[in-house]
Amino acid sequence: MPRSPPPPLLPRVGVELELLAPPGRTRRDLAQALAGPVGTVRPFLHPDTEPALVPGRPVFHNLTLGFQALDAAGAERARCVDDLTLQADLDRDARPLPGWWRVVSDDRRLLHLVRRHGRADGGPAEALSPLAALFGVEVEEHEGGLLRVRDPDGAPLALAAPLPGERWRPCELVTPPLPPGSPRALHAALEALLAPARALGFTVPVEAAVHLHLDAAPVRDAAVFADLVLTLHAALPALKQRLGSNPANRRRGDWPSELIALVREPGFRALPWPVARNRLAALGLSKYCDVNLRNVVHEVPGKPTLEIRILPGSIHAGPVVEGLAAVVALLRPSGAC
Numbered sequence: 598m599p600r601s602p603p604p605p606l607l608p609r610v611g612v613e614l615e616l617l618a619p620p621g622r623t624r625r626d627l628a629q630a631l632a633g634p635v636g637t638v639r640p641f642l643h644p645d646t647e648p649a650l651v652p653g654r655p656v657f658h659n660l661t662l663g664f665q666a667l668d669a670a671g672a673e674r675a676r677c678v679d680d681l682t683l684q685a686d687l688d689r690d691a692r693p694l695p696g697w698w699r700v701v702s703d704d705r706r707l708l709h710l711v712r713r714h715g716r717a718d719g720g721p722a723e724a725l726s727p728l729a730a731l732f733g734v735e736v737e738e739h740e741g742g743l744l745r746v747r748d749p750d751g752a753p754l755a756l757a758a759p760l761p762g763e764r765w766r767p768c769e770l771v772t773p774p775l776p777p778g779s780p781r782a783l784h785a786a787l788e789a790l791l792a793p794a795r796a797l798g799f800t801v802p803v804e805a806a807v808h809l810h811l812d813a814a815p816v817r818d819a820a821v822f823a824d825l826v827l828t829l830h831a832a833l834p835a836l837k838q839r840l841g842s843n844p845a846n847r848r849r850g851d852w853p854s855e856l857i858a859l860v861r862e863p864g865f866r867a868l869p870w871p872v873a874r875n876r877l878a879a880l881g882l883s884k885y886c887d888v889n890l891r892n893v894v895h896e897v898p899g900k901p902t903l904e905i906r907i908l909p910g911s912i913h914a915g916p917v918v919e920g921l922a923a924v925v926a927l928l929r930p931s932g933a934c
Contacts, residue, residue, distance in 0.1 A: 607778065607780060607783055607918075607925060608811060608812065608925060609774055609776055609811075610774070610783070610809055610810060610811055611771070611774045611809075611810035612787065612807065612808070612809060612810070612917060613769055613771050613772075613807065613808040613810070614769070614805075614807050614910070615682075615767070615768075615770075615804070615806055615910055616768045616769070616770055616794055616799045616800070616912060617683065617766055617768065617799060617802040618766040618797070619766075619797070619798035619800070622766070622797055622798065623694075623697075623765040624663075624677040624678070624679070625662075627797060628664035628675070628677040630794075631666035631674045631677075631793055632667055633669075635668075635669040636666060636667050636669055636674070637667045639664070639667060640662055640664055640665075641662075641712075641717050642661070642662070642700065642712045642715065642717045643661050643662070643663035643678040643679060644659065644712065645658075645679060645680070646658050646659065646681070647659060657702070658701070658703065658704070658708050659681065659699050659700070659701055660699060660700040660701075660708055660711060660712060661678070661699045661760065662679070662699075662765075663676055663677060663717075664676065664678075674773075675770055675772050675790050676770075676771040677770055679767050679768075681767075682847040682848055683803075683805070686766075686802050687762055687763040687766060687767070688763050689761075689762040689763075691762055691763045692761060693742075693760050694760070696720075697765045698720070698742075698759050699760050700715075700724055700725065700755055700756070700757045702755040702756075707755050710731065711724055711725065711727070714728070715728065721742075724757060725746050725755060728754060732748050732749065733749060734746065734747060734749060741759070744758070745757075770794065772786075774810075780918050780922060783914070783918050783921070784914045787914035787917055787918070788913075788914045791913060791914055795912055799912060800912065801910040801911065801912050802910065803845050804845045804847055804910075805843060806842075806843055806906060806907070806910055807909065807917055807920065808904055808905065809905040809920070810900070810903070810904050810905075811924075812903070813892055813901045813902050813903050814901065815933055817870050818870055818932075819865055819866050819868045819869070819870060820866040820867075821931060821932045822860065822893070823861075824931035824933070825928065826852070826890075827857070827860060828927065828928070828931050830857055833888070833907070836907065836923065836924070836927065837907050840908055840920050840923065842909055843909040843910060846909075848906075849885060849886065849887050849907070850885060850886055851886065851887065852882070852887075852890070856877075859880070887905075887906055887907050888905055888907070889903075903934075
């Protein structure tokens with residue numbers, strides 16, 4: 598009998614898997630397990646946002662502790678970071694764990710400075726000291742371990758505080774870009790990261806999702822972009838049902854109707870990409886959609902990707918590989934991957 602043809606190769610992809618450490622463990626433990634006895638773990642400050650209860654300030658910008666797992670050769674295996682959407686499984690009244698803290702500001706630009714110049718491998722004072730030095734002030738110490746930096750006029754710039762509520766347990770496991778290959782190869786690469794998580798007792802949180810990051814370069818063409826949008830606009834409801842998309846997952850939703858109208862306009866497909874991109878950028882697209890197009894339209898440093906956000910949470914590689922294959926089969930005719 599003739600042999601069945603091999604399954605088509607899957608494209609280069611980065612994967613984000615939302616996990617939860619068991620009580621008594623932290624995301625640092627998973628990073629250490631992935632680095633192994635001869636690798637290293639490098640702390641860094643990871644940015645995120647959360648709704649603010651202060652009038653006139655819709656969000657606070659946060660920096661929390663993330664951990665990069667490096668193998669013996671110094672190559673990245675994965676990053677383990679917080680995800681503020683993961684909340685239902687946590688004890689919000691839990692007291693801070695020593696050594697766990699965050700930096701908060703209402704100005705994201707200031708946190709870029711803290712990330713670039715502050716130290717994550719020390720404590721909150723080492724993180725804030727370079728910002729204070731830039732403004733010619735000192736880091737102020739307050740009760741309860743609170744540290745604050747104000748400008749010379751007394752206006753608040755940033756503060757650091759102990760991290761309560763078990764925020765050390767959420768772990769978004771972020772892979773580096775995984776090379777194109779067979780479904781079996783991708784399965785093996787993901788299992789090499791997820792098997793240690795299962796061995797440590799990590800689980801899938803209530804609100805969990807898996808995000809896939811595909812190369813944005815093929816989509817940066819007006820005709821390909823329009824085909825992608827219209828294909829997904831029609832197919833997403835059935836695809837989400839087929840994949841078992843998690844209804845408890847936060848920060849998702851539909852694209853604005855203005856996007857669909859724009860790509861349907863006569864002549865849009867013929868536009869040079871810089872012109873099409875400017876028109877798309879004027880829509881103010883949010884990243885918090887079922888499919889995030891912001892990183893396609895905008896030049897986001899380090900993330901030139903098309904992000905698929907509809908896969909359900911998983912701590913096994915099989916459903917992730919199957920979900921990617923389903924997405925790729927849908928998008929390939931459009932030229933998007």
